[in-house]
Amino acid sequence: MIVTMNRLFSLCVLVSLCLIVHSQEDPCGTTHGCFRDPQGCFPSSECTYYVSWTNNTADTSLVDFEVSVAVGSGDMYAAMGLSQNDQMPESDIYMCRSDQTMVGYYPSSKGITSADERELKGISNMVVDSIVDGDLHCTFSRMIDLTETDPEFFSLNDDLYVLVAFGALTGGTTPDYHTGAGRWLTAEPVDLLDVGLKPSDEDPCDKTHGCYRNPENCYPPSECTYYVSWTGNTADASLVDFEVSVDVGSGDMYAAMGLSQNDQMPESDIYMCRSDQTMVGYYPSSKSISSADERELKGISNEVVDPIVDGDLHCTFSRMIELDEDDPEFFSMNDDLYVLVAFGELSGGTTPDYHGAGRFLTSEPVDLLDTSSAQTDLKLPRAKKAHACLMVIGWMGLASTGILFARYMKPFMSDQTLCGNKVWFNSHRINMISALVCFVSAFIVIFAVKKEFVDSEIREIYAHGIIGCIAVGLGVINPIMAIFRPHPGTPNRPFFNYAHRTVGILGWMSAMIAIILASDFYFTAESITDVNAFWTITVFLIIGLVIIILFEVFECTVAQQDSAPSADIALRQPGDQVSNITVPPTAHPAERWRSMIFSLALLDILVCTIVMVVFIIQVEI
Template sequence: MSLKIPLLVIFVCGAWQCRAYPSGAPGCKPNSLPVSEYDFIPSHGSTVDDQNLPYYVNATNSGKEWTVVIWAENSYFKGLLLRVIPLNSSNTVTGTYVTMPSDTRNCSDSDATHTNADTNHTSLMFVWRQSDAMTGDVYFKATIVHTKSTNYKITASSVPNPGTTVTPSASTQTAITMSTAPQSGISPDPECGSTKGCLSSCSGGACSYLITWQKRGDLVRFELMIMSSENRYQAIGFSSDNKMGGDSVMVCKSYGGTVTFELGHTVGTTYSNLPSLTGTGVNVLESSQTDGRVRCVIERTINSTNSYVFSLTRSWHLLRAIGPLPGGAVTYHSTRTASSSQVDFLSASLITEEQPDNLMVKIHGSFMMIAWVMFSSIGIVTARFFKDGWEGKTLMGQKVWFQIHRTSMVSVFLFTVSAFVVIFVDVGEYREVVVADDRDYLKYHPILGIVVTSLTVINPIMSLFRCAPTDKKRPLFNVAHFLVGTGAHILAAITVLFGMNIDRSNLPVEASYVMYAYMAVFVVIEITFELHRVCQKGLNSNNHVAMEMKNFGDKSEKSIQFEESPMIKKEVFLYFHMLLMVAFCVSMVVILITS
């Protein structure tokens, strides 16, 4: 009886919690429940609060309405918890969310969260209206989560103008008084499409970046704005196609607290800046940074005498790039997009960016999964544990196990080399993976991929020059063949797992879970077959019972042997292993293709 009561209590509490939080952050509390600082800590295992993540919160008020913008710089987030908090704990927060983005919900007067953990958000805007009974100052605090398996950031609304802020006890909290109205993100330009041409990324009334151009007599005024932290740049390029190379470039840089503008050009994938704006027909009107908004405003002549500043009398593809500024110098971009068509910069048109083409990435990933999750897993297990299978039968003049092994490993070679060629054609050169958070280990994905491909090519070449089975040096080949093959398989599994977590793959966290499950199952299968082989060797010396019957009269001997036949043939377990590996492979490929 004493055991049943606690179990019943646990069951009822667990069921109540499931009803209270069907989706979103568990810390999103209804009005009837007390709130706590612990509500902001996700229950995601070993993840921690990482203040270096590029996630930000801005809040402004107009009368009784507060506009709150949450955004990510060159990244995205899947989950969040947003809360309105009184600066004075004796005050009561009362109000309601009057505007909420899709895939979000409010849990109470003060709390809001996501409803779909599969959606990638770059920016979200909430409008919260305070009640007439509310008094005192507030600030907006949020937990922003990249993915469930990665770190999160707890942050609060940004600091308004000096003299109007009060800092709470937690270093990440910033209070904003009711009377202040600082800039909140980037507001959409109402002149876009009428007097100005525009390229932007806006959601819920807030933009993460905005680029405009407007013809003014013999000049064109450009405005480049982006929500960004320091030591980053936003650049636009004028290109005859939608690819980098031979382009005229304008760059707005924020480094060390100072915003500057520069011109440059590209040769292939190499960028070079112009030493001066003299003689280019370009004048800088403004370069500033306010509340995380970096802004450059310039005017340039329609026709420049400088060959690196292209004429605007013709249309160009508009390239946009964002990247870091180590030492203040423009380096390879972390994000690059292109306009969906050529742009007439003398007209007021609304431009959209091409959707990222991930076809080659999907083919690359699918080929690698087919090669290593399916074919390699089958080929390795067959060669290691089933050489004595099929009772010595042959297939096309060779033992069955050898035909399965050879077919599998040839398939590994073909799919791996094809995957390597596909991704190299896509990126055009060796390129480091740009990581938006602190998962620096993902940068080793290209290097590991090259190593795996090299081992994949080396192993069959070794096989072509193997010595005869009876040669005294054959054991050396066997060891080398085993080490290269097994090493390639282990590195390939790690490389595939890293690839699943790269932002460009855009895979949900469930894909990694499937990969973890595959790795665990494969290890269990290897251990099981190895234990079976060891036990079988021990039984082979005892599975024949010999009874010697000696006839003292005629000195004759008879031996009687009893053999145990297994109920299930050994090969059945290999077929089951094959089905498991195919199932894992198909699951991963389907997730990749449909993501």
């Protein structure tokens, strides 16, 4: 009997557990329609916001709603609104408050604080919970239709936008502005009598919206580095609705979207959302937007700019397809246009600084009246990466090695030859020719894609371009000089030696300065390298300086034999025999230190060059 009772008890526990597990299954898309974030979150306490609706099982004239929002602590509210457009004014709003009461609003403007509470018509079964772990939760039932006509009560037989907002309560009852970020909106009107998976919970791109975003297929916008979407306004066919969201970081920042007839920022129609929740327009005549004047936001309406939340600056606005009057600074969206996205800092909270790497461009003009997605033009970012890698390999790696061979390694393997010449000479020549190929290729790559010289008010960019050109120029001149070098022992040979050495060192130093400027600027602005690249080139130069000091000390301490001949290499003439000058067969006992110092130098060059290239390659574009 006792065994039977134990088995029965175990069975009851198992059934209870199954019922509990079943009750915790996500109802969205099966028995409930849902609007929530993050996508697929359940239970509601795991969501930033959660709204669900389902038909009331006891009364078919009712729809049951559940609202849960992460509001934090204190006197707070969580509100759900039903709207015939995608705006808060003239929306049917139901507000659950932290004092466990519920009120209704029908605001005539965006300022809900000035709206009057209204009778909760058609609402029943209200339950408002107190805040638990930062979540404010409530449930209620709403009639599908009122028996009497009321323009402020929307029929659920019509598809409606669902809005969610939260904010603080002044005096425990008066709602403050929802602070922008505490507001969410379905991507399109929702059938609230249907419980299927809602488009509002799905990625609208390529379906109801055209999109330009990164990473590819990221959604919701808060998961994207940048996100721009466009769709026809459902209430006014002359408008296109835009949504812009950019990961800008913190502080006084801006996120801007531009429409352009070419692929450049000058003469683009730019709309800038700022972290102070304002929006301004620009039509810059040059690449420096900081010197451009703000202009009237013609053809713009319904603009909402949210404050920065978790690094994301988000805004929405509607733009007319074309103006009634002709304006050369307002581009008609009947024409395909490039879409540009940029972000950066605001000096003094209002003046936009240079965007640096915070600039993205569609690969081709976009039809903004279509819902197809656009792709990013990666030609320039990729060209910059290739340019940077080739310059680093050419100058840091190959040129540095070639210079060390020529300056310090002439006694190295002095009794042996490589391809008919002294080991040091051909090692120097191979490295320098390879370096020449690298930096000339880098020079061609960047100009072929950019198609212009540096045009920027940023000093680092301009200086990088100028000094880089000097380095390449000197790097090209030096091998040409070497081709016409005088024979050893001739009167002009010493002048050549000094000139060849001076041009080579100046070219190398110019290249190092250009690389430092690139690393120092681009890791913060252009995302071609990161901060580690700057410190890598710094370490490379410090170790290199120590190695040069060691070599010079070594050269001073090693007493060369007075009879030791020159190691200069003469030009080969047709029919000449190889007659490199021999070095005494017995090397100085301290010569092994030369190889040790040189090995240390090669290790510094190899490691730092590889690390720099890795840092350049791994940065996302």
